[in-house]
Amino acid sequence: MSNGTPTPDKSMPYVQLAALLAALATVGPFSIDTYLPALHAIGADLHATQIEVQQTLTAYMLPMGMMVLWHGAISDAYGRKRVILVSMLLFMLASLVCVFADSINMLLIGRGLQGISAGAGMVIGRAVVRDLMDGARAQRLMSHVSMAFAVGPAIAPILGGWIFTVFGWRAIFVFLALLGLALAALTAWKLPETHPPEARHPLHPGPLARRYKHVFTTPGFLLLTFAVSLNFNGFFIYVLSAPVFLIQHLGLPETGFGWFFIPGVLGMMAGSGLSARLAGRLSQARTIGIGFGVMLVAAAINLAVSYLLAPGLPQSVVPIMLYNFGMAIAMPSLTLLALEHFPTHRGIASSCQSFLQMLVSSLAAGLLAPVLWDSVRGLAGGMAGLLLLGLACFGLWWALYHRTRVQPDEVLP
Numbered sequence: 001m002s003n004g005t006p007t008p009d010k011s012m013p014y015v016q017l018a019a020l021l022a023a024l025a026t027v028g029p030f031s032i033d034t035y036l037p038a039l040h041a042i043g044a045d046l047h048a049t050q051i052e053v054q055q056t057l058t059a060y061m062l063p064m065g066m067m068v069l070w071h072g073a074i075s076d077a078y079g080r081k082r083v084i085l086v087s088m089l090l091f092m093l094a095s096l097v098c099v100f101a102d103s104i105n106m107l108l109i110g111r112g113l114q115g116i117s118a119g120a121g122m123v124i125g126r127a128v129v130r131d132l133m134d135g136a137r138a139q140r141l142m143s144h145v146s147m148a149f150a151v152g153p154a155i156a157p158i159l160g161g162w163i164f165t166v167f168g169w170r171a172i173f174v175f176l177a178l179l180g181l182a183l184a185a186l187t188a189w190k191l192p193e194t195h196p197p198e199a200r201h202p203l204h205p206g207p208l209a210r211r212y213k214h215v216f217t218t219p220g221f222l223l224l225t226f227a228v229s230l231n232f233n234g235f236f237i238y239v240l241s242a243p244v245f246l247i248q249h250l251g252l253p254e255t256g257f258g259w260f261f262i263p264g265v266l267g268m269m270a271g272s273g274l275s276a277r278l279a280g281r282l283s284q285a286r287t288i289g290i291g292f293g294v295m296l297v298a299a300a301i302n303l304a305v306s307y308l309l310a311p312g313l314p315q316s317v318v319p320i321m322l323y324n325f326g327m328a329i330a331m332p333s334l335t336l337l338a339l340e341h342f343p344t345h346r347g348i349a350s351s352c353q354s355f356l357q358m359l360v361s362s363l364a365a366g367l368l369a370p371v372l373w374d375s376v377r378g379l380a381g382g383m384a385g386l387l388l389l390g391l392a393c394f395g396l397w398w399a400l401y402h403r404t405r406v407q408p409d410e411v412l413p
Contacts, residue, residue, distance in 0.1 A: 027180070142335060323387075
């Protein structure tokens, strides 16, 4: 419990809470990774070019990035549980639009509708963690959520590949519709309301605009948020490029995506587990430093492999696994340090955090990945460049804020 928020219903055990929050957060990346093995077939069936099919990722991610800006504020006004429930039901309906798409334009519309609703669990889940806990306990829960959340990107492309092979690409969106329905049911049944009516903030335009302006002009928050985003996209450019990286460069079949995603996710799970164990033993800044150290070693190895060895298994995948290990060590602490700036408006802060992260990822999807995926050297260079930018953001935050610690804004209107 933190900042006077009532303790939630004790019938929700810690493990179940972590699992449900992880599953809700997984909807966003699951909607990206599950259909990757079917991109070529979708283009052939809908008579679309590969670039047009690639834009279904951007069509999903841009609306998701815009809407995550509002999920938190709406949950600040109406409660966490209600907003998650409605969003999951909307995600189910959007997935059905994709099932019945008869043109690439209709699929783009369905993907956009998915993006509008898919980010609610990710955004509001962070606020739920900070509603309930602070300090080492919050870092531990965030790390366990990240550990379980990491399983999704490993399972999604493998599952999507088998669904596509057996039933066709439309069945992938049937699966996503059922996922949305299941999570809506679990939210209604199990998730406690962690943001009581007396703590809520009405959606009045004037005060709301001032809150958003304050969040978006707080340098420490921005630096830590961009550090998370840039670090993540060092890996995400490989996810976006997976069909080219795996099928063309590594020579794997459509059902071979697990050779990339399973090691990558195992690295994330191991890093999240270590982050949870370090909570309360090391400061958040030292934990972040360890994570960056591991990522720097991984990026250097990845560059060396791309220039000195032919693309293949395992040499082209192991450095990515190590990178994810370091990224997952640093990510929970970076995320929580950013939210510490606004303890009384965590929903809006989490929304702004997710919006900026989605904006960076959308740019990576639409602009960066297509430029880099033609060669393994380009992808390795992209990982290293994004990591160095993320490290620069954290270094600047350290110089400006670490000695005085974060000064939370308790009087944000």
